[in-house]
Amino acid sequence: MCNPPFFESTEDMLSSAKAKKKPPFTACTGSKSEMMTAGGEVAFVMRMIDESLMLKSRVRWFTSMLGKRSSLAVIQSKLGEVGIENFAITEFIQGSKTKRWAIAWSFDDWRPSFSVARGLQKVQKSSLPFPPEFYFLSTNDKFTVGERVNEILSKLCLDWQWDTQILAGIGFSDKDVWSRAARRQNKSSVIIISNRDEKAFGFKIQVQEASKEELCARMTIRWLKGHDKILFESFCGMMKRECSK
Structure with a gap:
C-alpha cells in the first residue's frame, strides 16, 4: 500500500497537529520529502490515479493510505470523473493510536466483499461504494x-x-x-x-x-x-x- 506524503507544507503539517485532541505519542521521524509534497496527499494520489489509467488491469488493485479523512471525498470524486466505479474505502488504527484511512481502486470487474468495500464507520451511505x-x-x-x-x-x-x-x-x-x-x-x-x-x-x-x-x-x-x-x-x-x- 502506498504511504504518500500527507502534507503540502510545514504550515499544513503544524495545522493538522494542532487540530488533534491529543499530542502524538512519538516524534515524527520522516524527512521533509517523505512528509510533504506539492498539493499534499490529495494531489499525490490523484497523480497515482492518472498513472493507473495507463496500467489499468495490468495491476489488480491500486491502494493508498491517507492521513486525512477529508481527502477521501475528493479522491472518490476523481475516481468517478475518470470512470472508475470498482473501489473500496476503509479506516484503521496504525500502531496503537493513530487513525488512518485507505482507498483502493481496480479496473477489473471482480468485486470486493461488503466488509472490504465499505470498511468506513459513521459516514453517509452516499459516500460509500455501491453495496455488493x-x-x-x-x-x-x-x-x-x-x-x-x-x-x-x-x-x-x-x-x-x-x-x-x-x-x-x-x-x-x-x-x-x-x-x-x-x-x-x-x-x-x-x-x-x-x-x-x-x-x-x-x-x-x-x-x-x-x-x-x-x-x-x-x-x-x-x-x-x-x-x-x-x-x-x-x-x-x-x-x-x-x-x-
Missing part, C-alpha cells in the same frame, strides 16, 4: 429456500453450481438471462462453460438459518463479478420475487 451484497428473509426454512434457489437457477442459461451440503452456490453469465424477454430468447440456447474471467456477471448465493429476531431463513446474494450494478440489482429483484412465490 443484498439479502432478504423468508418464512420458509433454509432447506426449502435452498431447493427453490437451485430450482430457479438450474432452469436459466448460465454457469451454475450448487452445494446442497452448505446451501451455497456460485453462478456466472454473459448477460441478463433471467428477464422474461431473455428467457424466451434463450429457450433453445446451449450453456457454454467458458473461463469465468470472461463472464460479464458473477454472483454467490448463501442460504442460512435466520437469527431469532428475524424469520426462518436468510438468503444473501453477493456480487462477485461485473461492472453493471443495474444488472446485479435486476438479478436480486428477480430472485426475491421468485423465492417469495
